[in-house]
Amino acid sequence: MVSRRKRGVDRDDPFDQQSTSEADYIYGDDDTLQPTSSAPQIVRKIDIFKLSADRTQPRRTVPLSIRGDWDGSAKAAPGLLQRWREAAEKELSQDVDIARILKGYDNERPDIHAQKHPVADTFFDLIDLACSIHMTGLQSPIQIERSGDVGNIYIGERRWLAHHVLVLWSDNPKNYQQIAAIDGKPDRWAQAAENCARSDLNAIGMARQLALLIMDMYNGGDGVQFDTYDTLVSPGGSDRPS
Numbered sequence: 001m002v003s004r005r006k007r008g009v010d011r012d013d014p015f016d017q018q019s020t021s022e023a024d025y026i027y028g029d030d031d032t033l034q035p036t037s038s039a040p041q042i043v044r045k046i047d048i049f050k051l052s053a054d055r056t057q058p059r060r061t062v063p064l065s066i067r068g069d070w071d072g073s074a075k076a077a078p079g080l081l082q083r084w085r086e087a088a089e090k091e092l093s094q095d096v097d098i099a100r101i102l103k104g105y106d107n108e109r110p111d112i113h114a115q116k117h118p119v120a121d122t123f124f125d126l127i128d129l130a131c132s133i134h135m136t137g138l139q140s141p142i143q144i145e146r147s148g149d150v151g152n153i154y155i156g157e158r159r160w161l162a163h164h165v166l167v168l169w170s171d172n173p174k175n176y177q178q179i180a181a182i183d184g185k186p187d188r189w190a191q192a193a194e195n196c197a198r199s200d201l202n203a204i205g206m207a208r209q210l211a212l213l214i215m216d217m218y219n220g221g222d223g224v225q226f227d228t229y230d231t232l233v234s235p236g237g238s239d240r241p242s
Helices: 017-027 077-092 098-104 118-136 157-169 189-198 205-217
Strands: 043-047 051-053 142-147 151-153 180-183
Touching: 051 157, 077 118, 077 157, 098 118, 098 157, 118 157, 142 157, 151 157, 157 180
Parallel strands: 051 151, 142 180
Antiparallel strands: 043 180, 142 151
């Protein structure tokens, strides 16, 4: 009799604990859950100013009207956040005390309607995440690819920017100048799972994510080789994400 294990039944068991754990990661809250892995993952602290955002990330945290030509560098992040705050305040027609919001003064947080205040809505989503980190700590490390003493973020850009918010406006900026990170090679499939967990990608973001997954499947194999992100997304380079 052929064993069930050899036939692969155990691997496909929908009630298997490992399958449930992976499903929780894929469909859960990206800011609190971590992927499961049989290999040990070493978490280290790294200076937030030695990291940069992934320019090929399909889901852009910062609105295009604010992002402009930002290259993802940490050096430009404080100025970016200041512009974002000013644009949000202008959209709301009121000044906002970020420091008091971070201290837990909920009455300082303005009422926001996503359709009327799109810039403010995304900005205060980030502020809410910073508040959570300030109160309970970072629950899930970001994931980076390190090169020397610097690194590129491929999962966790919002958490990284939330640390920049806390450095700018909290009472204890030194507490947030480092962030917990897992170092490794970019995993586009884990990135796709996280992007789809928080909210739906728009059509452009979905196309970018699909392009990255296709390149990940073929690069290094016997199929088509893709040297650049633009090969699939924008042959002329005109729609390259900033």
